[in-house]
Each structure stands twice: as structure tokens, then as C-alpha cells.
Amino acid sequence: MKTEKFKEWILLYSLGELDAERTEVLLEAIKGSEELQKELRETQELFSALDKGLPEPSEKSLSEARARLFGEVETLQTQDVKIFKLPDFRKLAIQLSKAAAILFVGFIAGYYSIKTNSGIPISLVSNKDVTGLITENIRMGNVQVEKQEDGTLLVNYEEIVTRTLKGTADDEYIQKILVHSLLNEENPGTRLQTIRAVGNKSEFKGDGEVKQALLKLVLYDDNLGVKLQSIKLLNNYVFDEEIKKTYLTVLTSDTSSAMRIEAINALSASLEKGARIDSDIQSTLQSSVSKESNPYVRVKATNLIKEYEL
């Protein structure tokens, strides 16, 4: 067999890819050939040098790469939340059909109960305290009719009031609804929509209930998108002790690097606008320099310390 073929086999043998039968033939050939012995020696020397020569990734580099990746992933997820997904129209159609059927049955039962018991009043919620009221619609739902032994009917139903209001985000009643939406709506999309609506305000008062709700969302909401939008919106309010504490709490305790990035950016923007630097801010920034895992936050904290000579 040609020497060139054996040289190829030597490589396969060194890489563990030569089968037993050909290995036996090769080893016999090597015994009687100085050229093949040299080839084997050089191949093994090369692989040995490779083992020693190729750098191993350091834990530090790997940690930095991970921090950057996970920060980016969080940002991508936030963007996903912002984009409202189109509903599955087939499922939606089925759900709408079911809802229509229930409403129809409810309507018939309700109509029947009212018609046969015209003496029972429908209680209406007084709307005299609601400012800016444009329309008010009342629907009935969950109607339950039970025929009693004496021939009368017992009727249970729920009134669902749909109100449309118009006003500014500073109007007292609208603020109450906004706060309710921010703190109680289960759907994060609705909460985000409300935050955006608040964000369109032309001016921000420092003591509103909405601000208090935003502070709570920043610290306690379970949806990162809501938290991020809330902290961004806080930057539009006048920087005060409550906002400062919230930023610093996020910087020291929030597990999301995206949130910590927003917090340090917001803090930096407030300092640029002339916010006073106190010992809390100073110690938090110093702690970020030494303990922060995200390189962006660390560098930003270092730069702020240098810039403001802390």
C-alpha cells in the first residue's frame, strides 16, 4: 500500500477514527517504516502542542458574555410584551359565539324575569360624583331564575356598568381609575397601555396617586415590561426622596440587569438635571462599582463617580 494512504490512516488513528482491522495493518506497516514512524511522531507532537497551546475560556469572560446575553434577552422579551399579539381568530370566534349564546340566554331570562316581576326595580349606581361622564351603559349578566313553591320567581343578576369618561390624567376620578388599572388589572398588556396613557401627560405633578402606583410597580410588579416602562416614566416626575430610594433599591436589589440599567440611566439623567448627590447615592454607586455583575452598570457607576468626583 502507498505511504500516502498510511499517512492518512495515521491521522485517522491519532483522531480515534480508524477501525480495528485497519489499525492492525497500519501498526505493522509503521514497524517497518522510518518515514511512517516520523509521521506518527510529528502528528502526535502536533496534537500534544495543540492541547497545551489553545487557550481555555476564562470564567470571567464567560460571565461577562452571559450577563450581556441575559440583559439582551430581557430587553427582547420586553419588546415582545409591547407588541400586542394578534388574537387567534378561530379561538376568538368560538369564544365570541359562546359569549353571545350566554348573553342571549341571560337576556331572555332577564327579560322574562323583569316582565313577569315588573315591580322589582333595577338598582342603578348613582353617577353624580363621576366627573366627565360621557356615556353609561348597564348590562345584565349571570341571571339566575328560580321558581318558588308559592309560584313566585326568585331572580339573581349582576349589573355591569360600562362608563366612558373624558378628562386629564390629573382629574381625581380618572386618577382613581388609572391607579386601579395599574395596580389591579391582571393583564400586563392593560397595565402597559395605562402606563403609556399616563406617559402622554404634558406635565407631571410630584404628589399624585399615579406616581405612588408607579413606584409600587417598579418594585413589585411581576412583569418586567411593566417594571421597565414604569421606571422610565418616573423619570418625568420631579426627582424626590421617594424616587431616589426606588432607583437605589432597584440598583442594589433588582435581579434584572435590564432594570438596573434603566435605574442607573434614570439616576444619571436626574443628576444631570441638577439632583443633589447625598451619601445614599454615593454609597450605592460605590457598591455598584465593586459588586455589580452587569458591565454596563458597573462602567456607568464608575463614570458617575468620576464625573461628580465622589
Place this chain on the structure above:
Amino acid sequence: MIENETDLILLAQKGNNKAFEQLVKMHDKKVYALALHFTGSDDDAKDVYQEVFIRVFKSLKSFEQKSQFSTWLHRITVNVCLTYKTREARHNHIPLETEEDELSPINTLADNSLSPEREVESGDIGEHIQECIGKLPEKQRMAFLMKHTQGLKFREIAERMGCEEGTVKRYVFTATQKLKNDVSLKRRWQQ
């Protein structure tokens, strides 16, 4: 902590961040190592790493587990490495070698060793090898590194690189010959 990879993939597909992070941590050392050896630079390796896992994150929902996750991940890594270097080469106006060029006998025998001056400056064989690997054509380099540093079979490399097993063998054989020539030349200079 969930240990099962299949469960982690299913959770990550549903948007569970922790599961995705755990999945990344199970595999990212190999991805980083391959990127580092392929690019020869920590900064480039970080870029490749980022691009690989962002692609994984974006397309994870469409991963049906018909193949091993590691195989799928490796395939993405290979693609990102090859594209990454292609972009850099274009940027620097370096003409690219085609697959045929990489396998041509003339190219196989071409002396891609360092200049004698550079040889004398560099006393370390390890550094020298790293530099020589960086000079190999991309596909040869990728096949060689996957074989040597990741311990994959030729068949597995072919699957990940999307080419024939025979082609992978030739890539690895040619790359080894070139490196052997370089190392022996280096040793001769040192003696």
C-alpha cells in the same frame, strides 16, 4: 433547579427565562471555547457567543426536538462563526477562499507559515499554533477545531457543517498537514 434538558427546553419555549438561562449555562462553555479558538480573540468570541444564543432564543419555539439540542446549537454556532468571519473578511477586503480552493493540492502545499522574523520573535509553540490555526481557511479551521477540541466524529461534524463526511475528512487532513509543516518549520528555526 430542573436538570432534565427536555423539560428545560419546553419551559424555555413557553417563555420561562430561568429555564433558558439554565439551558444556556449547560452548553455555553463549548460554544464559547469553539468561538474563541475559531476567532482567536476574546472580544470576537463574545460577539459570536451573543449572536449564537440570541438566534437560539429567537428560534427556540420552532425547535421540535427532532435532533439533539446540542447538535442544533452546534449547527447555529458553525453558521455564526463562518458568517462572522466572512463579514470581517469582506470588511477588510480579504479575498475569500472557496471550498474548492481550500481543498486544492496547490493550496494544501502552500506555505502559510510565519515570516522568519516573526518566528524568532515568537518563542512559544502554543502561540504559534494558535496563529497558524487562524490562518487556515474557515471551513478547514472549523472542521479541524470541532474534531480536535470538541472530540466530534467526522459524521457529526458533517451534520453540523452541512457537508459530506468525506469533505470533512479532507478538511481535517489538509489542516493537520499544514499545521504539522508549520510546527516542524518552527522547531527547525528554534534549533
